Amino acid sequence: MTSRWLRFGSLALAIIAGSAALPAPVPAQAHAERLVATPGRAEILAIGERVADYHVAQLAGGSAYPKVPTGNRNPIDPKGWEQGAFLIGLTTFADASGAPRYRQMIFERGAANGWTLGDRLYHADDHMIGQTYFWARSHGIGDAAIADMRARFDRILANPSRIDLKFDREAPRCVDRWCWCDALFMAPAAWLEMSRVTGDRRYRDFAMKEFWAVTAYLFDESEGLYFRDSSFFAERNAAGRKLFWSRGNGWVFAGLTRMIPLLDERDPDRARLIALYTRMAARLQGLQKLDGYWSPSLLDEPGASVAESSGTAFYVYGLTWGVNHGLLDRAAYEPNIRRGWAALVRSVHPDGRLGWVQSISDRPAAVTYDDTHDYGVGGFLLASSELLKLADH
Secondary structure, rough: OHHHHHHHHHHHHHHHHOOOOOOOOHHHHHHHHHHOOOOHHHHHHHHHHHHHHHHHHHHHHOOOOOOOOOOOOOOOOOOOHHHHHHHHHHHHHHHHHHHHHHHHHHHHHHHHOOOOOOOOOOOHHOOHHHHHHHHHHHHHHHHHOOHHHHHHHHHHHHHOOOOOOOOOOOHHHHOOOOOOHHHHHHHHHHHHHHHHHHHOOOHHHHHHHHHHHHHHHEEEEEOOOOOOOHHOOOOOOOOOOEEOOOOHHHHHHHHHHHHHHHOOOOOHHHHHHHHHHHHHHHHHHHOOOOOOOOEEOOOOOOOHOOOOOHHHHHHHHHHHHHOOOOOOOHHHHHHHHHHHHHHHHHOOOOOOOOOOOEEEOOOOOOOOOOOHHHHHHHHHHHHHHHHHHHHHH
């Protein structure tokens, strides 16, 4: 454990040294004003690197972020979903920026993990880090990066859980399946990519069976949004509206963008996923606030809700991905993308810390400019990567 953190600590020093060469931080509001009008590649790259470098240094130094609720798993668990989301964002940003220091961080983290998943066999949270192992596999590590994950998935296929999807808050046993909407970002893409790289259709069939089962259960047809889990079916906000958590729907929306490319273009499930994606995009477009953020509770009155950057980051990422891949009309969605990006830039502290990230939860909650966490940064880096591609167009 000590040697692992020493390696990460040395990486942090290298990143801090590299950051010294960056231009002096520009006030967030000034960035926002320019980027609403013309989100140029140089500015997107500079702010993305500032955020990436700050948070990579925090993880490399073993720092835990503040305001993590008691009772949650270790927030600096190197195989946990919090860091998994961050590292997924870092893989895309490493490719988009070309900076070798991010590639080094991802390789070091995977090697320190022994290229293994978390301890819980079925739990989607412990499958999430595997998405970064596929990236490492294709960037030089080879099949050793996914060997343990494949053995784990084979164990699940041999004995799949058939537990009911109903979420019992006192004892949520259903987490042996994807019974909460966050799981649709955490796990399906890893299963689909396992099928793609091995040629074994069983992984694909399992992923799609479980995805559509939970979608049939949690997707609200009248609203075009996902409940976080079944315990929210009867929940209502102060105005009597259904409670749809921003980051929860952000997990799903971003998860769709990671699933769609992993299916063959002739696969009927790909067409179904695209239809679901475009439906969610249209719904989310109308829920964006004038300040560029999406409310922590999506149906709250816009003027009465606070800023929140993690859900907003996933939506900016997802919408930009759709434009870049020809699934969304650029003229129709680019104003939303620009407003959302400007809001995200306003969330960045001068040192690169991403603020307004709602803490670990399963529902909308209070959030401040000083709140941050790994998963929100992952969303920001996903958005930055797609915006760089949009700027290149």
